[in-house]
Amino acid sequence: MAVKVLVVDDSSFFRRRVSEIINGDPRLEVIDTAVNGKEAVEKVAQLKPDVVTMDIEMPVLDGISAVRQIMDQTPTPILMFSSLTHEGAKATLDALEAGALDFLPKKFEDIARNRDEATSLLQQRVLEIARKRSFLRRPSKPAPSATTGQTASPAGGARAPVRPAAPSPAPAAKSKAPARFTSSGKRYQLVAIGTSTGGPVALQKVLTKLPANFPLPIVLIQHMPATFTAAFAQRLNGLSQITVTEAKDGDALKPGHAYLAPGGMQMMIDGRPGAARLKILDGGERMNYKPCVDVTFGSAAKVYGDKVLSMVLTGMGADGREGARMLKSAGSTIWAQDEESCVVYGMPQAVAKAGISSEDLPLDRIAERILVELNLK
Missing domain, CATH: 3.40.50.180 (Methylesterase CheB, C-terminal domain)
Known part of the structure; x- marks a missing residue:
């Protein structure tokens, strides 16, 4: 059964682009899209997707607030899309503190050398976090402001698609x-x-x-x-x-x-x-x-x-x-x-x-x- 994905972004171009990439993998299926955080919260509750991809800057309700509400009401694995700026970094860290599991840059060329690599990386990230529904936690208290300290965010530095580990000998007793x-x-x-x-x-x-x-x-x-x-x-x-x-x-x-x-x-x-x-x-x-x-x-x-x-x-x-x-x-x-x-x-x-x-x-x-x-x- 395919992993059900809700794509959330106020840009129709980006919603379409992400949906095409996700639907390009037979293991994944975009079941709907949302144009702002408020609509995302409502559709997560209605549709119960396996994964949500979420923009940070959106009208009506921003992505960070939407993550907090989703994690409080209907905990779901969330993949954030972020701009690679200092302000984008701080916002992404806030989203991860709120309960999102991972992030990727919105400019795919920043994470891969070609379109095929970027496509594979996005598909892999969605598949990986889809397995972690049982891992999800309620959101923490809002993080301190940027002047006093901030919080965490997942991987994003790899430039090539993830390769599976080579076969290894049986582990020693631990x-x-x-x-x-x-x-x-x-x-x-x-x-x-x-x-x-x-x-x-x-x-x-x-x-x-x-x-x-x-x-x-x-x-x-x-x-x-x-x-x-x-x-x-x-x-x-x-x-x-x-x-x-x-x-x-x-x-x-x-x-x-x-x-x-x-x-x-x-x-x-x-x-x-x-x-x-x-x-x-x-x-x-x-x-x-x-x-x-x-x-x-x-x-x-x-x-x-x-x-x-x-x-x-x-x-x-x-x-x-x-x-x-x-x-x-x-x-x-x-x-x-x-x-x-x-x-x-x-x-x-x-x-x-x-x-x-x-x-x-x-x-x-x-x-x-x-x-x-x-x-x-």
Whole structure:
């Protein structure tokens, strides 16, 4: 049975374009369209679609308000369409905080090298979030204003269509989250977290539970467009006790400071433990992900060896698997978010299936697990 989609946008051209792309996949069907947020809320209640695609700026009722009402009345997976501007980034983050699961730029050429790639990516995103109806939550309280901090948004940095993970060997035995965690006794010098679709909300949930005196530097790799990462870092910083900034070339890694890889670029670690710095490099035309988790994880393995505590969170594809493999070979620790709490169980699954991760953890306990592992709790 085809996934039923409601397309919401005040532009007749964009409604028609999105509908054509979605209907081009036999697994998907546009059952209706809406021209504003008020109409969207009413049609979701009447038609019970499996997925809603939603514009942000609309008359009568804007997309963010519509998301809040839908999530409160008839929780439904929602894919936002956003402009790639600073203001568009902040609005998209607000929509994700309200309960939307993912977003894509309205200009498809910003996410793919050709029409076929853009078509495939949109179709895949709709199919993926359609599976997460049971994951949906009631909306949070409205996020703080842009001057005090903001919230999260999912993947958007990948330029190529998502490729399925290659067949992997059977996973090694790993523990499910116990009622109480215990520390392994390992010593660490860096925390590294990689994520994609659903990751911004996941990162917010983890980082906001860390204390101001957190003893290690943290590197964050989130697939996200270049215009979004500064707003995302600002929002995380306003909500967290630790310091969160968009990474800059030459940044020295300091305890209690999280560095978010800038969109469209690659973030690498250079130097030696205790005196390491970040190198921000051109994203590279041949790289599927900008930033790429594999790139940052691989450089962390070379600098820190067995002293990295790393996590792969929700996201499409398999980015992070090879970097995590390098970290494991060096003796570092790798955890994966569990399937039930992921928006998309792609990246964590790739790591788990390859037998690289030692623990599968629910999102709401990852911060607790970090604190116990570092003997902070």
